[in-house]
Amino acid sequence: MALSLTGYVVLAVLVLTIAAFFAAKSKAKSTANGDVRLLHSLPNYYGYNAAMFTAVPALGIMLIWLLAQPMMIENSVFKLIPERIVEEGSSRGLVMSDVRRVAEGLDIAVAQGAITDTEADNIRSEARDIRALLGEVGVALGSDVEPEVLFAAQEYRTLSSVGAFWMAVVVLGVAFIGAAVSIVVSKADFRARNTVERGALALLILAASLAIMTTVGIVLSMLFESINFFRLHSWTDFFFGGSWAPNFRGDSDLSILPLLWGTLYISVIALLVAVPIGLFAAIYLSEYAGPKVRSAAKPLLEILAGIPTIVYGLFALLTVGPALVSIFGRGDQGLLGVEWMSGATAVLTAGLVMGIMLIPFVSSLSDDIINAVPQAMRDGSFGLGATQSETIRQVVLPAALPGIVGAVLLAASRAIGETMIVVLGAGAIAKFSLNPLEAMTTITTRIVSQLTGDTDFASPETLVAFALGLTLFVLTLGLNVLALYIVRKYREQYE
Amino acid sequence: MNDMRILERDVDANAIKIAAKGVQVYYGDTHAIKDVDVDIQDKTVTAFIGPSGCGKSTFLRCLNRMNDTIDVARVEGDIRIDGEDIYDKAVDPVQLRAKVGMVFQKPNPFPKSIFDNVAYGPRIHGLAKNKSDLDDIVERALRRAAIWNEVKDRLAAPGTGLSGGQQQRLCIARAVATEPEVLLMDEPCSALDPIATAQVEELIDELRQNYSVVIVTHSMQQAARVSQKTAFFHLGNLVEYGETGQIFTNPEDPRTESYITGRIG
Known part of the structure; x- marks a missing residue:
C-alpha cells in the first residue's frame, strides 16, 4: 500500500536518525583518534545523543502540526459556508462534517482513479452528480451536494495538501538541523552521557505526566458533560x-x-x-x-x-x-x-x-x-x-x-x-x-x-x-x- | 575498670532454680547449642556472655520455650525449673512463660496505653480480683521497675510514646506484673543510652531480691557490674561458668581469658 506523505516523512526522519547515530558515533571516535578511552562518554552515547536530537524535535513538531492543522483549516473553510446552507434545526458543525465527508470522498475517488486530481479541484456540482460519483467509490452521502459545500470541500482539500507539504518541509528541515548540530558537537570532550541522561529523565517525566493528564482529562470531560446536564435538569432534584x-x-x-x-x-x-x-x-x-x-x-x-x-x-x-x-x-x-x-x-x-x-x-x-x-x-x-x-x-x-x-x-x-x-x-x-x-x-x-x-x-x-x-x-x-x-x-x- | 572492685558479691548458698543438663539445640541442620549443663541459682543475677552467634540468646530462649515459636528449632536435653521438666508433654508452654518472664533486646511496648501494657499479663492470667486490685498490681509493677514517678500522671498515654529507656523499663514492669519466678533478659540495654542503661542495671540489682534473673549481654562491664554468676559461651559450647569475680579476674579456660581481654570476639 502506498504511504501518505506523512508516512514518507516519518520514514525519512527515522532513516535520518539511524544515519545520525552512526555518523555521530564515528565522528566522536575519529576526534579521539580511535582511542575510546579519551572520549568523555562511551561511543554509543554520542550516537544516542545525535539520534535523540534528530528524531525528537522533528517528530514532536510533526505531532503538534498534525493536531493543529485540521483546526486551522476548518476555521478558514468555515467562513466559506454561507448562512443559507445552515438549515433550520441543523448547525454549522453538521455542515462542516458534510464538507469533511465530501473532501474525503474526493480523495478516495482520486485514489481509485475515478477522477483525476485536477478534475477533483475544478469539478462543479452543476456539471456532474457528485453524490452518484462518490457513491460509486463507496462514500454514501445523505443528500445532494450543495455547490457551496463542494466548493468548501475543494478548498479543504487544497489547504490540506498545502499544509502537508509545508509540514514535510519543516519537519525534515528540523531533523536535518538536529542531526547536523549533534554530529558537529560530537567531539571527545562533549558530555554526551549527561545529555542522554537528561533525555531519559524527560522521557520518564513525560510518562508520569501523561498518566496524570489523562486522569485530569477524564475528570474534565465528565465535568463538562455534567455541567451540560445541570443546565437541563435542576441539581436539587438530582x-x-x-x-x-x-x-x-x-x-x-x-x-x-x-x-x-x-x-x-x-x-x-x-x-x-x-x-x-x-x-x-x-x-x-x-x-x-x-x-x-x-x-x-x-x-x-x-x-x-x-x-x-x-x-x-x-x-x-x-x-x-x-x-x-x-x-x-x-x-x-x-x-x-x-x-x-x-x-x-x-x-x-x-x-x-x-x-x-x-x-x-x-x-x-x-x-x-x-x-x-x-x-x-x-x-x-x-x-x-x-x-x-x-x-x-x-x-x-x-x-x-x-x-x-x-x-x-x-x-x-x-x-x-x-x-x-x-x-x-x-x-x-x-x-x-x-x-x-x-x-x-x-x-x-x-x-x-x-x-x-x-x-x-x-x-x-x-x-x-x-x-x-x-x-x-x-x-x-x-x-x-x-x-x-x-x-x-x-x-x-x-x- | 573501676567496677571490677565491687568484687565482694554476696552470693548466698541459694537453692538451684533452673537445672539444665545436656541441652542441644538445632536450627534446621545447624547445631546451635552443644551439650550445655548449667545450674542457675535462685535470687541471683546470672550473666551469659560470649561473642555474637555463640548461642547465649538461643539458650536463654530455651528456658521459657520461646524457641517453640520458631518452626525449625529443635531442643533436646533436660531443663528443670524447681525440679520440673519444662519440656515434658504435661507442661503447657503458655503457663510456663507466665512463670518465666522475658524482656527483649529492643523495647517492644504494645501499641496500647501504659496501663494496658502493664495490665496485659495480669488480665490474661486473671491475677486481679477486681479493678482496684488491677490498679494496685499495675502500680506495684511500675514502682518496682522504677518508672512509676515518671508515668503516674499519664497512665492512659500510649506506651510507644515513651523514650527508649522508659519503654524498656515499661517492658520490665510488664514482665514483673505477671509475678514470674524467673526473669530472662536478652540484651536489655543494647538499644539504650548510658543513662537509661544505668537505670536498668540498678533495677536488675533490685529485682534480684525477688527473682532469679538471667541476663544475656554483650557488654562485659555490664556483666561484671550486675551479675553474681557468669557463664561464657563460645561457638555453642558453655566454656566456663562460675562466680563473676572469678571469671573476670582469674578465668580457668584460656578462651575465656582471650574473650574478656578482647582477643576473640
Whole structure:
C-alpha cells in the first residue's frame, strides 16, 4: 500500500536518525583518534545523543502540526459556508462534517482513479452528480451536494495538501538541523552521557505526566458533560429528589438518592461477607499456616481476584440467585416454605457474590498489613504467657487495625464502583427498601442502561450518566484518599 | 575498670532454680547449642556472655520455650525449673512463660496505653480480683521497675510514646506484673543510652531480691557490674561458668581469658 506523505516523512526522519547515530558515533571516535578511552562518554552515547536530537524535535513538531492543522483549516473553510446552507434545526458543525465527508470522498475517488486530481479541484456540482460519483467509490452521502459545500470541500482539500507539504518541509528541515548540530558537537570532550541522561529523565517525566493528564482529562470531560446536564435538569432534584424514573419522551425523574441507596446497601452486604472471611483467612495465612500451606493457599485465594467480574455476574444470575430463591421463595416448594423472594436478581444475590469477589482483596491487603506488625510484638506477648489467639486479638490486630481499616475502605470503594455483578445480579428497579430479597439498582447499572442503545447526547436522560459517573468518581476517590491516608499514617508508626 | 572492685558479691548458698543438663539445640541442620549443663541459682543475677552467634540468646530462649515459636528449632536435653521438666508433654508452654518472664533486646511496648501494657499479663492470667486490685498490681509493677514517678500522671498515654529507656523499663514492669519466678533478659540495654542503661542495671540489682534473673549481654562491664554468676559461651559450647569475680579476674579456660581481654570476639 502506498504511504501518505506523512508516512514518507516519518520514514525519512527515522532513516535520518539511524544515519545520525552512526555518523555521530564515528565522528566522536575519529576526534579521539580511535582511542575510546579519551572520549568523555562511551561511543554509543554520542550516537544516542545525535539520534535523540534528530528524531525528537522533528517528530514532536510533526505531532503538534498534525493536531493543529485540521483546526486551522476548518476555521478558514468555515467562513466559506454561507448562512443559507445552515438549515433550520441543523448547525454549522453538521455542515462542516458534510464538507469533511465530501473532501474525503474526493480523495478516495482520486485514489481509485475515478477522477483525476485536477478534475477533483475544478469539478462543479452543476456539471456532474457528485453524490452518484462518490457513491460509486463507496462514500454514501445523505443528500445532494450543495455547490457551496463542494466548493468548501475543494478548498479543504487544497489547504490540506498545502499544509502537508509545508509540514514535510519543516519537519525534515528540523531533523536535518538536529542531526547536523549533534554530529558537529560530537567531539571527545562533549558530555554526551549527561545529555542522554537528561533525555531519559524527560522521557520518564513525560510518562508520569501523561498518566496524570489523562486522569485530569477524564475528570474534565465528565465535568463538562455534567455541567451540560445541570443546565437541563435542576441539581436539587438530582441530589435531593426521591425518585428515579427516566423517560425518553422527556420530563423524567432523575434523582441519585434511590440509586445511591441501592449501591450502598449492596456494598454493605458485600463488605459484611468479605471483611470477616477475608480477615480470618488473612489471620490464618499469616499467623497459623505453615510455609507449605501458605505457599499453596495464597495463590489459590488470589485466583478469585483473577476471575473477570462478568463471570461473577453469571454466577450470581445462574447459581446464587436461584439458590436463594429456592430458600426464601417458591412458597410451599421452597426450603423455608415462604414467598419472600420472587426473582433471582436481588440485593442479597449481588451483595453475596460481590462479597466473594472482594475476599481476596481484603485478605491479601490484610495479610500484608498483619505481616508488617513487628515480630517483637508477638514475642513480647508470648513472653508474657499469652496464647496465639490472645496475642492476635489483643496485640496484633490492634496494631494492624488502622491498616485493616484502610484495606476495608479500599474494598468498599471497589464495591461501590463494581458494575457487571450488579448489572446481572441486582435488578433494575430503583427504590428505597430495606428488604434485601428485593431487586434494586445501583449507580453503575443505571449508567450502563442510560448509555446503551440509541442515545441523544443532548437530552438530560443521557447526560445524567455523566453526572452519576462524576458523583461515583468523587465518592470512590474520597474513600481511596481516606484509606491511603490511614494506611500511610499506620506505616509511619513502625518505621 | 573501676567496677571490677565491687568484687565482694554476696552470693548466698541459694537453692538451684533452673537445672539444665545436656541441652542441644538445632536450627534446621545447624547445631546451635552443644551439650550445655548449667545450674542457675535462685535470687541471683546470672550473666551469659560470649561473642555474637555463640548461642547465649538461643539458650536463654530455651528456658521459657520461646524457641517453640520458631518452626525449625529443635531442643533436646533436660531443663528443670524447681525440679520440673519444662519440656515434658504435661507442661503447657503458655503457663510456663507466665512463670518465666522475658524482656527483649529492643523495647517492644504494645501499641496500647501504659496501663494496658502493664495490665496485659495480669488480665490474661486473671491475677486481679477486681479493678482496684488491677490498679494496685499495675502500680506495684511500675514502682518496682522504677518508672512509676515518671508515668503516674499519664497512665492512659500510649506506651510507644515513651523514650527508649522508659519503654524498656515499661517492658520490665510488664514482665514483673505477671509475678514470674524467673526473669530472662536478652540484651536489655543494647538499644539504650548510658543513662537509661544505668537505670536498668540498678533495677536488675533490685529485682534480684525477688527473682532469679538471667541476663544475656554483650557488654562485659555490664556483666561484671550486675551479675553474681557468669557463664561464657563460645561457638555453642558453655566454656566456663562460675562466680563473676572469678571469671573476670582469674578465668580457668584460656578462651575465656582471650574473650574478656578482647582477643576473640
